[in-house]
Amino acid sequence: MLKSTVCFYFLAILPVFLVIPISSSLSPETKVLLEIKSYFKDPFNYLESWSELRSSCEFTGIHCDIDSGHVIGISLPNISLSGKISPSISLLPDLTTLELGENAISGVVPSAMANCTNLRVLNLSANFLTGQLPDLSSLQKLQVLDLSKNSFDGRFPAWVTKTSGLVKLVLAKNDFDAGEMPENIGSLKNLTWLFLANCKLRGEMPASIYELTSLETLDLSHNQISGQLSKAISNLSKLYKIEIYQNNLTGVIPPEVANLTLLREFDISGNRFTGKLPPEIGSLERLTVFHVYMNNFSGELPRGFEDLKSLVSFSLYQNSFSGELPSNLGRFSPLEKIDISENNFAGDFPRFLCQNKRLQFLLALDNNFSGEFPESYGECKTLIRFRICQNSFTGRVPDGLWGLPSAVIMDLADNGFIGGISSEIGMSASLTQLYLQNNRFSEELPGELGNLSQLYKLFAHNNSFSGQIPSQFGNLKNLSFLHLQENALAGTIPSALGTCDSLIDLNLAHNSLCDNQLSGEVPAGILLIASEGALYGNEDLCIDTSNQNHRQLRSCSSSNSYKDARWKPIVVVLTILSVTFVLLFGLGFVRFWNLKLKTHFNRRDLEEGEDKDSKWMLQSFHPMVLNRAEILDLDEANLIASGGTGKVYRLDLNRNRGTVAVKKLWNTVGESVLAAEIGTMVKIRHRNIVKLYACLITRKSKYLVLEYMPNGNLYQALRREMKGGRPELDWNKRYMIAVGAAKAIMYLHHDCNPAIIHRDIKSANILLDEEYEAKIADFGIATVDDGSEWSCLAGTHGYIAPELACSLRATKKSDVYSFGVVLLELITGRCPTDPHLGEEDIVSWISSHFKGQDLAEAYDPRLSSFAAECMAKVLEIAIRCTTKRPSSRPTMREVVNMLTDANPASVVTTGKSSSKNW
Ligand SMILES: *[C@@H]1O[C@H](CO)[C@@H](O)[C@H](O)[C@H]1NC(C)=O
Ligand SMILES: *[C@@H]1O[C@H](CO)[C@@H](O)[C@H](O)[C@H]1NC(C)=O
Numbered sequence: 001m002l003k004s005t006v007c008f009y010f011l012a013i014l015p016v017f018l019v020i021p022i023s024s025s026l027s028p029e030t031k032v033l034l035e036i037k038s039y040f041k042d043p044f045n046y047l048e049s050w051s052e053l054r055s056s057c058e059f060t061g062i063h064c065d066i067d068s069g070h071v072i073g074i075s076l077p078n079i080s081l082s083g084k085i086s087p088s089i090s091l092l093p094d095l096t097t098l099e100l101g102e103n104a105i106s107g108v109v110p111s112a113m114a115n116c117t118n119l120r121v122l123n124l125s126a127n128f129l130t131g132q133l134p135d136l137s138s139l140q141k142l143q144v145l146d147l148s149k150n151s152f153d154g155r156f157p158a159w160v161t162k163t164s165g166l167v168k169l170v171l172a173k174n175d176f177d178a179g180e181m182p183e184n185i186g187s188l189k190n191l192t193w194l195f196l197a198n199c200k201l202r203g204e205m206p207a208s209i210y211e212l213t214s215l216e217t218l219d220l221s222h223n224q225i226s227g228q229l230s231k232a233i234s235n236l237s238k239l240y241k242i243e244i245y246q247n248n249l250t251g252v253i254p255p256e257v258a259n260l261t262l263l264r265e266f267d268i269s270g271n272r273f274t275g276k277l278p279p280e281i282g283s284l285e286r287l288t289v290f291h292v293y294m295n296n297f298s299g300e301l302p303r304g305f306e307d308l309k310s311l312v313s314f315s316l317y318q319n320s321f322s323g324e325l326p327s328n329l330g331r332f333s334p335l336e337k338i339d340i341s342e343n344n345f346a347g348d349f350p351r352f353l354c355q356n357k358r359l360q361f362l363l364a365l366d367n368n369f370s371g372e373f374p375e376s377y378g379e380c381k382t383l384i385r386f387r388i389c390q391n392s393f394t395g396r397v398p399d400g401l402w403g404l405p406s407a408v409i410m411d412l413a414d415n416g417f418i419g420g421i422s423s424e425i426g427m428s429a430s431l432t433q434l435y436l437q438n439n440r441f442s443e444e445l446p447g448e449l450g451n452l453s454q455l456y457k458l459f460a461h462n463n464s465f466s467g468q469i470p471s472q473f474g475n476l477k478n479l480s481f482l483h484l485q486e487n488a489l490a491g492t493i494p495s496a497l498g499t500c501d502s503l504i505d506l507n508l509a510h511n512s513l514c515d516n517q518l519s520g521e522v523p524a525g526i527l528l529i530a531s532e533g534a535l536y537g538n539e540d541l542c543i544d545t546s547n548q549n550h551r552q553l554r555s556c557s558s559s560n561s562y563k564d565a566r567w568k569p570i571v572v573v574l575t576i577l578s579v580t581f582v583l584l585f586g587l588g589f590v591r592f593w594n595l596k597l598k599t600h601f602n603r604r605d606l607e608e609g610e611d612k613d614s615k616w617m618l619q620s621f622h623p624m625v626l627n628r629a630e631i632l633d634l635d636e637a638n639l640i641a642s643g644g645t646g647k648v649y650r651l652d653l654n655r656n657r658g659t660v661a662v663k664k665l666w667n668t669v670g671e672s673v674l675a676a677e678i679g680t681m682v683k684i685r686h687r688n689i690v691k692l693y694a695c696l697i698t699r700k701s702k703y704l705v706l707e708y709m710p711n712g713n714l715y716q717a718l719r720r721e722m723k724g725g726r727p728e729l730d731w732n733k734r735y736m737i738a739v740g741a742a743k744a745i746m747y748l749h750h751d752c753n754p755a756i757i758h759r760d761i762k763s764a765n766i767l768l769d770e771e772y773e774a775k776i777a778d779f780g781i782a783t784v785d786d787g788s789e790w791s792c793l794a795g796t797h798g799y800i801a802p803e804l805a806c807s808l809r810a811t812k813k814s815d816v817y818s819f820g821v822v823l824l825e826l827i828t829g830r831c832p833t834d835p836h837l838g839e840e841d842i843v844s845w846i847s848s849h850f851k852g853q854d855l856a857e858a859y860d861p862r863l864s865s866f867a868a869e870c871m872a873k874v875l876e877i878a879i880r881c882t883t884k885r886p887s888s889r890p891t892m893r894e895v896v897n898m899l900t901d902a903n904p905a906s907v908v909t910t911g912k913s914s915s916k917n918w
């Protein structure tokens with residue numbers, strides 16, 4: 001008893017003894033390190049060992065000099081540190097290494113760092129550091145300076161040329177002001193690694209760069225550097241890597257490049273180089289990567305390339321090369337990727353590109369190759385992308401070439417191939433896209449095509465395929481596009497085709513040269529997806545009388561004709577409903593109950609008879625077993641959103657069956673709105689449109705079960721911030737969202753028949769999946785474009801096109817207007833009816849307030865100015881979409897094209913295609 005009391009007493013006072021004496025005797029370096037720690041945030045407690053209880057030399061990531069015992073190194077890369085860098089760092093006089101890369105540190109580099117004059121390695125790469133860099137030219141011992149992948153702004157740090165001992169200089173990917181490379185960069189005589197990609201450098205390359213005689217890697221990619229490559233480059237005899245792609249360089253490649261005998265990687269793509277490649281370049285026997293795509297090169301390829309023994313990646317696309325390829329190209333190389341597309345190469349195709357069985361990408365589209373395609377490629381089992389379309393190949397395709405187990409894309413379109421598809425096609429189990437159109441293929445389509453479970457697109461139109469459409473096509477559960485028009489197919493359309501759940505685009509029509517002669521009744525599932533012209537010209541096809549959707553087809557019981565079915569507005573809803581029913585039978589839905597139809601269907605009592613409600617139904621549009629009780633048991637804690645047509649809940653299905661969203665419609669929502677939403681969503685299938693899984697109607701309420709979107713809606717996401725106050729949606733994400741949403745609306749407007757007008761495009765109706773891919777939702781008030789007038793009350797304030805203020809009808813162009821408002825939200829980060837805009841809405845604010853001024857002021861200040869160019873283009877598109885006159889607005893198809901062109905990655909392509917015409 002006594003013993004344990006003493007023991008307790010001793011334990012209680014122990015910490016006091018431990019702390020007081022030690023903290024008063026803390027070494028100055030320990031104090032400094034603890035001060036530095038107090039500036040960091042360390043969510044995973046990696047710096048736990050940094051405490052008064054230990055000697056500073058035992059701290060994680062600290063290195064001390066063995067003799068003096070002083071701290072000489074701090075090395076804490078990639079441990080999720082955030083917070084700031086303390087100026088106290090300058091109080092460690094012997095510090096030679098500071099490595100804090102790959103963390104989330106923000107704030108500025110303290111100017112006190114200029115006092116760390118013993119630093120040899122300073123690596124702060126991949127953090128969130130901002131502001132102008134202090135002048136650190138006092139760090140005369142610096143050998144490695146890596147400040148890449150931050151958000152430093154202000155002028156490019158020209159002082160780096162004064163730290164003359166630098167061996168590695170890495171400043172890539174920052175937000176510096178546009179400017180020139182320092183004139184005296186050549187004074188860094190010991191530099192081996194120069195990495196200045198994405199630094200907004202412009203002007204000519206300084207001549208002194210050719211004095212960097214120790215240089216091994218030169219990477220200036222993604223800038224606007226102009227001028228020519230000098231023959232003095234041969235002085236950089238240690239170079240093994242040249243990356244100057246995506247710049248504004250011109251002129252010819254000097255033959256002196258061939259003096260760089262150590263050269264392994266050479267990438268000068270996306271410039272404006274011209275002329276022939278110097279023949280000497282073929283003697284660079286260590287080459288592994290040779291990329292010169294997207295330039296204006298012409299003439300023949302140097303013969304020497306065929307003797308290379310290390311070549312792995314070879315890309316020349318979008319130039320004007322001509323002549324034959326060296327016939328032994330690839331024979332002695334471990335070639336993995338070759339892209340010679342969009343040139344004028346002619347003659348026989350080389351046989352040896354896959355000689356060493358490594359080739360994955362073979363891209364040779366849009367050239368003038370002729371003759372038969374070499375049999376040797378039948379052995380090339382490594383091929384993933386195989387595209388030789390738009391050439392003049394003839395003869396049969398070698399049997400082996402059909403069975404490529406890794407191939408994802410096979411594109412033989414637009415050639416003069418003959419013969420049939422070999423049954424070996426069944427071996428190409430990875431195939432998602434098969435393009436055979438516009439050839440002279442014949443014979444029957446092999447049933448083995450049905451084995452291609454990943455197949456998404458099959459284009460075989462304009463050939464002479466004969467016989468029946470194989471019923472095995474019914475196995476193609478991922479098939480979305482099937483084009484078999486303009487062939488000599490006959491027989492009935494297999495009803496199994498109606499079970500291809502993903503099919504959205506089917507064409508079986510004929511033309512006058514080559515007639516498909518399909519006959520018999522068209523399966524109901526097919527009618528839903530086939531457009532007006534898709535079955536055209538097959539005189540012997542007919543449809544069941546209950547369907548009025550295809551007026552050009554005769555009825556199978558030929559006495560009834562529906563040629564004069566008319567589309568009155570009221571009929572639209574009924575039609576959509578009947579379409580829904582047809583779909584239920586045709587596509588074999590999992591569950592369907594309806595008391596009214598009880599006499600026709602056996603009621604299957606999954607609900608275990610507990611339901612006293614007399615009117616309810618559960619329709620499932622997706623092969624997912626849903627449980628009615630589960631849907632009805634919604635938890636208010638899981639409410640995700642509440643909107644114009646109802647409340648949306650998150651629902652985690654039992655037994656790990658995944659998560660869905662359940663929308664409980666307001667009771668005021670009538671049957672017609674529900675029918676509209678269901679009818680529309682069932683008909684349309686697009687990757688950027690939310691999937692409808694099921695609908696449930698009880699006497700009290702109506703529910704829709706939808707795909708769950710973990711990232712909520714765009715309106716919310718635009719307002720969320722990550723650590724450090726950065727917006728969750730950076731510009732890149734916003735741009736991808738804009739493109740995705742635009743594609744969905746384009747699909748509704750231009751690819752649906754009849755076209756669908758959404759009428760409520762707004763950021764709250766654009767949902768985001770886990771990858772932030774946009775999905776359009778809420779079709780409650782969408783209308784089928786039948787030319788009739790609709791009330792102007794639909795839509796949401798701030799997004800409504802001005803013409804709808806007076807009772808004109810909603811059009812595709814009013815959707816375009818609303819989409820333009822969404823683009824403005826993405827650019828400005830503001831709400832369309834932001835109170836700060838005063839009386840104005842966002843559209844008039846942009847156009848009036850910024851008329852003639854710098855529109856850049858309108859950009860969301862939280863976005864980095866990095867993508868200003870792309871943002872300016874998107875802003876221009878937004879302004880065009882929101883012009884007052886509907887007729888001046890672009891169509892959604894044009895919007896998608898313009899948006900795609902606004903991407904910085906495709907700018908060079910666009911510029912190139914215009915210069916290609918001369
Ligand atoms: C950072 O650490 C993670 C795992 O902790 C690792 O997956 C990643 O590759 C590391 N990054 C770098 C650049 O070392
Ligand atoms: C800087 O640190 C990062 C992260 O640890 C590392 O990946 C990179 O190679 C370093 N830079 C240099 C020039 O060594």
Ligand SMILES: *[C@@H]1O[C@H](CO)[C@@H](O)[C@H](O)[C@H]1NC(C)=O
Binds near residue numbers: 115
């Ligand atoms: C650097 O050190 C000197 C002398 O110790 C001091 O006067 C000066 O303020 C320091 N500079 C910075 C920026 O802290």
Ligand SMILES: *[C@@H]1O[C@H](CO)[C@@H](O)[C@H](O)[C@H]1NC(C)=O
Binds near residue numbers: 164165166190
């Ligand atoms: C360059 O490297 C050499 C050899 O390592 C060295 O002697 C010389 O001092 C370095 N130059 C500078 C300016 O540091």
Ligand SMILES: *[C@@H]1O[C@H](CO)[C@@H](O)[C@H](O)[C@H]1NC(C)=O
Binds near residue numbers: 207210211232235
């Ligand atoms: C390149 O080297 C040659 C001789 O080796 C020399 O005459 C020439 O001045 C050098 N060029 C440059 C730009 O340094």
Ligand SMILES: *[C@@H]1O[C@H](CO)[C@@H](O)[C@H](O)[C@H]1NC(C)=O
Binds near residue numbers: 202224226227248250
């Ligand atoms: C590219 O260089 C040309 C001159 O060669 C110049 O007129 C043009 O402005 C440059 N483009 C850019 C984006 O710097």
Ligand SMILES: *[C@@H]1O[C@H](CO)[C@@H](O)[C@H](O)[C@H]1NC(C)=O
Binds near residue numbers: 256259
């Ligand atoms: C470049 O190589 C050529 C021969 O191919 C040679 O005559 C010339 O002297 C070399 N130039 C340099 C700077 O090494």
